Amino acid sequence: TRARILASALSLFVRKGYERTTFTDIAARLKMTKGAVYWHFATKEELLNALVGEMIERFQRQLGDLPAEELTFPSVAETMVVRAERIADDPKGAAFFLLLQTQVKWEADSMAAMRERLMARDMKGPYHCFIRAVENDIAAGRVRADVNPVAIASVGMSVWTGLVRAKIDKFLECDLAETLRKTYDAMWRSIRNG
DSSP states (O other): OHHHHHHHHHHHHHHHOTTTOOHHHHHHHHTOOHHHHHHHOSSHHHHHHHHHHHHHHHHHHHHOSOOGGGOOHHHHHHHHHHHHHHHHHOHHHHHHHHIIIIIOOTTSGGGHHHHHHHHSTTOOSHHHHHHHHHHHHHHTTSBOTTOOHHHHHHHHHHHHHHHHHHHHTTOOOSOHHHHHHHHHHHHHHHHBOO
């Protein structure tokens, strides 16, 4: 039931918009009572949080069984390239990406807990994996000690988000994967030791 609710919510969030979708809409689509939906998720933010959690779990599966202490910038970058292609080529993935980018009001007070969770140091999403990878690369001597892992992660994610968005919106006239690889390679060369 929980999986059906999440699938229905995602579909409705994409079609109607996050703000305009209600628990009544979700329940009606599944031919359930609103109370049944509330039994699984107390709020719409909780539903969105579960969807984002699934997205992060998929990213972790793509990254593989690499322990956090073995992440490197190149390994995370390549995973991000593969993830970008999958999102851009999958209508549902693209729709969810656009939903998170354009329809969710992240600055709203109701989103504070989710923002804090997504920014928490122990989060294992792409941003935090980039940070951990650069920290590992610094510790191993592969990256200069003066490099700021948070700044590198921020640039890496911003480039990724912008290029994926451009591809989805049909404004990217070059190959997404090749462009990301070249960008991440340039970033890697600029931070490497020696």
